[in-house]
Amino acid sequence: MDDDLRTVLLCTLRAPGRDPGRVLLTGWFSFPDGEATAGDVLAQQHMSAALAQAGIRHDTAWSPGFRPGALSLETARPRAYDTLLFVCGPVHGPQVAALHDRFRTCRRLAAGVSVVDPADPAATGFHAIVARDGTAAPVRHDLAARAPAGPLPPVAGVILSHGQGEYGGRRRHEDVNARITGWLAGKDCARVPTDTRLATDDWRLCATAEQFLALVSRFDVVVTTRLHGLVLALRTGTPVIAVDPVAGGAKVSAQARAMGWPALVDAAAPTQEVLDHWWDWALSEPGRMAAACHSMR
Template identity: 85%
Template sequence: MHDDATTALLHTLRASGQWPRRLLLTGWFSFLDGEATAGDVLARQQVSAALARAGIRHDTAWSPGFRPGALSLDTVEPAEYDTLLFVCGPLHGPQVAALHARFRTCRRLAAGVSVVDPADPAVTGFHQIVARDGTAAPARPDLAAGAPAGPLPPVAGVILSHGQGEYGVRRRHEDVNARITGWLAGKDCARVPADTRLATGDWRLCATPEQFLALMTRFDVVVTTRLHGLVLALRTGTPVIAVDPVAGGAKVSAQARAVGWPALVDAGAPTEEILDHWWQWALSESGRMAAACHSMR
């Protein structure tokens, strides 16, 4: 295992005899106007696990925009901590610099961070920094690389139609899409927006049908309101939840019936209960087998 920044920091603390009594763990994930990236949060998990193994009591300050109701920089009492530890990201800007004034009674440490400007007050306010880069010390592996993580959730391709004005007053696209995306936001899955539209001048879109089919094969499940989202997912053996966005049913419903695909939801019934039912089925062995059978037709 690499000697990461947290391990190095703990070694230094042991050598100095300045062992934290109670520590507040912070990072860019703590700022309301910051951002919580996957790397930042994994780095936090790595550091938290290391602190727990060392027997150091610690809490995490979260942005209320990312985790509403959790402990935040606004609700925390600085006097309850003797140490503040900032992890991951650049030591730069007024948000980081403000920590030094707010937690002036704490010993302030940073680990696994980038030092852009050594003279920046955001940097100079820390008593000790174990950087991943930007100092005279050799670069260290990023904390996220070895962080503990749970089981990986399914990857869901999301293919939605926003047009189809030809259906006039029967269009329910806005309501159906809002229901689907609101429901997906609460699912433990990796959501990947996809579009059946091809283009050679837009890097975000596939340029050939084969590229799109390759994308479909990477998904564990597809959720779509488009006919070809249904057709091409099944062609690649990927289970699909098809929601018809047209009141009374239109081409999506017709195609699902034509190929005998059961996971079909009409425009008036995309409730969470119904979507959850088909989600569980699509990710089950039965759903995967049914999709595989369609791919062999």
């Protein structure tokens, strides 16, 4: 059996003569004003799966801001649990220290955490800590490194125009962008905002056209309101959903038609149904093949 944090922790939970009872799984993802990071959530998934596999009943307390309606530290009844388990992040500061008071009737354990100050009440309040760093114990793999995860979703490059004042009263940019971003927020995808603007004094932007092409070529799909978002995505063989932000159509529509690219949406029509249709097509084999063909022209 490997000596990772999960194994050590389960041995601690099942110490001779002690029943772990029901466990409340917590972390920085539990605090109302805390942050739910990818690493923290993967650590939660790791321990939740390990507890389930070991037959240990458990619940997870989530931040209401991250998962509204789910069990939270506020709604969790301390006496309903025998053990509080805190995973990932630093055991440091007043928020963690407050857990010891609220859940004082529970056995309190921490796993996969960083011990910044061993004398901090946030750390000393735990009955046992299985740390990833900050103690004399050997450094172990972080819980997120071996956490179970589902299939990876597509990566969507998002290239939006916010200017183009030359179109005057025909501009629909604000409304179109709001519809696109609101729709994208509900899609299971990794969203990467980017810009066709180049700069040599801003590390967040590409400095050369080749850098931009390299970036776009890594996306699974591009959603854009910019002409060159459309043109350069297809140049790299990346499927693109082009939304023309100008009422009646302008250069985005003209270029999409010139290139024979079908995934074109009018400024008046970026509804969820229309965008979902082109999303599914762009990520399908026919959509990927159509984009690949454009890259060879």
